[in-house]
Each structure stands twice: as structure tokens, then as C-alpha cells.
Amino acid sequence: MKLAEALVLRADYQKRLEQLKFRLIRSAKVQEGDEPAENPVRLLDELEDVAARLAELIRRINRTNSVATLQNGVTLTDALATRDVLLKRRGVYAELANAAAIGQERYSRSEVKFKSTVNVSEIQGDVDKLSREYRELDSRLQEANWAIELVE
Numbered sequence: 672m673k674l675a676e677a678l679v680l681r682a683d684y685q686k687r688l689e690q691l692k693f694r695l696i697r698s699a700k701v702q703e704g705d706e707p708a709e710n711p712v713r714l715l716d717e718l719e720d721v722a723a724r725l726a727e728l729i730r731r732i733n734r735t736n737s738v739a740t741l742q743n744g745v746t747l748t749d750a751l752a753t754r755d756v757l758l759k760r761r762g763v764y765a766e767l768a769n770a771a772a773i774g775q776e777r778y779s780r781s782e783v784k785f786k787s788t789v790n791v792s793e794i795q796g797d798v799d800k801l802s803r804e805y806r807e808l809d810s811r812l813q814e815a816n817w818a819i820e821l822v823e
Contacts, residue, residue: 675816684725691718735822761801768794
């Protein structure tokens, strides 16, 4: 199985667990004399089965990410960490640019006037640069995901 297929399967298992949780909660109590819509014991068994399969799949994905490398020799684990930090940094810079660019509408000369403490166009350039780096790294990761076999 390719790593990308495992990632899709992981997402499916996670969605399935959420669905089972919802169904369990819905079946957790009924009015006296009524029967639940679904058997909670059966749902719990299914939950445990899906959780076990998910845990094993996550272990295999993590093992794969720690040994597989991109073309530049960086492990997938390191590349994922870099990508996550790029996304966070980009978010901070984008919020900073938005906060600094907000214009003030003054209705009279006595109202307080605000000015930006940072160069908005420079910060926006940083946002664009970080966005590009994120996209490029994410593309390399996606490509690797479809080329790399999942470790047992």
C-alpha cells in the first residue's frame, strides 16, 4: 500500500470513529420501556475494532515517515515539521499584515489617528514567500506519498 493510500484510510477511520461516537451517544439512553435505535454493545465492539486498526495504521505511517526521505535526503517527518511551522509562520505574518493595514475612518480632527508600526508591503511579501515555500514543500510531500510504500 502506498503512503498516500494509508493517509486516506487513516482519515476514513477517523471519520468512522466520530460517526460511531455519535451513534453511541444517541443510543446511550432511552425512555423506559423503549429499545435503543442501535445496540450499544455492538457499536462499542465496532468502535474498538476501528480504533485498533487506526492505531496500527498510524504506527505504520509514523514509521514510514521517519525512514522515508524526499529527494533532498530530508525525512518525511522533518519535512512535515517544516511544513507545519511554515503554515503557522505564514498565519502570523498574514494576521500582522491585516492588522497593520486596517484603515481608520475619522469623522473629525479630534479623533485619534493610528499609524502602522510595520511595513505592510514587506510583511505581505513575507506572506507570499512563506505561502510559496509551503506550496512547494507540500507538493513534494504529496508526490512522495504516492511513490513511497508503507512500512510494515
